[in-house]
Amino acid sequence: MGIVSFPEECLKIPPKADPKKYCRFHPQRGHDTDECMVLKMHIEGLIQRGYLGQYMKRSRQDHAKGPDNTRKKKDGAGPSTSAPRKRELGQLTEDEEAEPDSPPKKKVIHVIFGSPEGGDTPAERKKWARSLYIGEVVRAPHEKRTRREPITFTDDDLPDGPIPHRDALVISLELKDIIVHRVLVDTGSSVNVMYYDTFTQLGLSRKQLSQVRTPLSGFTGDSIETEGSVTLEVQIGTPPHVKTWEVDFVVVKIICAHNIILGRPALEDLRCVISMEHLCLKFPTPIGVGVARGNQMINRSCYLKACRQITRKDLQVHIVTERALREEEKWPRAEPMVETEEVILDLSRPDRIVKVGTGLPADLRVRIVEFIRSYRDVFA
Known part of the structure; x- marks a missing residue:
């Protein structure tokens, strides 16, 4: 019919093929017809294109339409068996295009595969796939539990x-x-x-x-x-x-x-x-x-009660802080041993100043002032 074709490379028998197995689709030895992946892909393609509908399992709703298991049109005529062939050859009329015999199929994503995890060559990927050990897991049967009364809220x-x-x-x-x-x-x-x-x-x-x-x-x-x-x-x-x-x-x-x-x-x-x-x-x-x-x-x-405890803790912190400040005021504050001069930290804020000793060496004083100005947010 010309609707199925495959390259001649598929007819070549692999070197490790099993001569005892025979594929009626190719035809050649090396694998069984039931194991033929090329045949399965072609069958899937034909189904997607509208062929082989008579071999597909239909739902009960389709069986109830009539003895011939076909959906009747309004004028009593059954669906054209040549519609898939005409659609393939681009010969459908406008009426046939306007009244398709089945709704359009939605696109399906089955699986995403690829990437170099398994290797870059077919041999490496096969070796990677076979390296996975699949063991049978035997689980003990669940312990029988006593039936409990349902719990509900009203x-x-x-x-x-x-x-x-x-x-x-x-x-x-x-x-x-x-x-x-x-x-x-x-x-x-x-x-x-x-x-x-x-x-x-x-x-x-x-x-x-x-x-x-x-x-x-x-x-x-x-x-x-x-x-x-x-x-x-x-x-x-x-x-x-x-x-x-x-x-x-x-x-x-x-x-x-x-x-x-x-x-x-x-x-x-x-x-x-x-x-x-x-x-x-x-x-x-x-x-x-x-x-x-x-x-x-x-x-x-x-x-x-919990809120009162929180309030008491806060009051205790304030009381301790105020007591510490009062204790500090009793003692005389420390005074510098040498004369100091005021240094402006930020020229845009003349009020932000610190005091630096005048007896420092010139190079050390410059480095100290630069350091303080670099971290003025800390020292101001």
């Missing part, structure tokens, strides 16, 4: 008051038969933190602490040395939906508005789901879903 879980509230999630926990309030739920913390005052109020001793060699680092990058770590049994929820699990706390000896920070490790072990809008967290229990609700009043009191 409008009944919303807190009282206006929405949005912008409050943090502060809940209560039970440790050693003691209810601990001011527990901050913080998904941004990689550790569970217990402050030293809470540690002592729980009746715990330093002998129960395990050594922690890695300091904690906060938002500002400052490091805090820990007192140690302790593992405690924690209970959350209200009966009967209560869950008890062990939590590793890192104890730090600093003052904070909260008693405990519940970080990602404890939250993941709890298997909880948090909703900041509803200001509560829910977790699975053997008899249903448990709920721990946030207390907005306690959260805002923690916020106010």
Whole structure:
């Protein structure tokens, strides 16, 4: 038919060809017909040009059009089988061009290849491709997990008051038969933190602490040395939906508005789901879903306490600074041992001056003045 052609080089049998295999497309020995890449490329090209449509798998919608599996035109005539051939020869009429038998195909990018990673010659690229070892990975089957009840949030879980509230999630926990309030739920913390005052109020001793060699680092990058770590049994929820699990706390000896920070490790072990809008967290229990609700009043009191601590720190800094200045005024200021002269640092700003000793050698005085003028922003 003349629609398939390939160069004569394809007919040459490679020196390492397998004489037992035969290709009916070329025809020649060396490879099977099913392995012939040239044939596959030609078939793909013919499909893109509109040929071989009768061999392509059609959708159910096309099968429902009629017994001949063809789409009928408005006048009842089927599609012209010679349309692909006419389109190839440029003999389509205006009507045939205006009514194509199939929508135009979109351009597809399958893969981008090339570049010198595999080598600059075919032999180098083949060697590079075969150098990749592909091993079979055997993975053990997943452990069967117990089916859990779905956790959902509804409008009944919303807190009282206006929405949005912008409050943090502060809940209560039970440790050693003691209810601990001011527990901050913080998904941004990689550790569970217990402050030293809470540690002592729980009746715990330093002998129960395990050594922690890695300091904690906060938002500002400052490091805090820990007192140690302790593992405690924690209970959350209200009966009967209560869950008890062990939590590793890192104890730090600093003052904070909260008693405990519940970080990602404890939250993941709890298997909880948090909703900041509803200001509560829910977790699975053997008899249903448990709920721990946030207390907005306690959260805002923690916020106010933290703000007061910040203000006190600022006042302390100002008081120390003023006290140091007053102490300096009691002592006589140092005076130069030799006479000095004023040197203008910036000619455009005559008020910016420094004093230089007059007893310096001339060359040294010139170098000093040039140096000071070069860094006048520092010395002025």
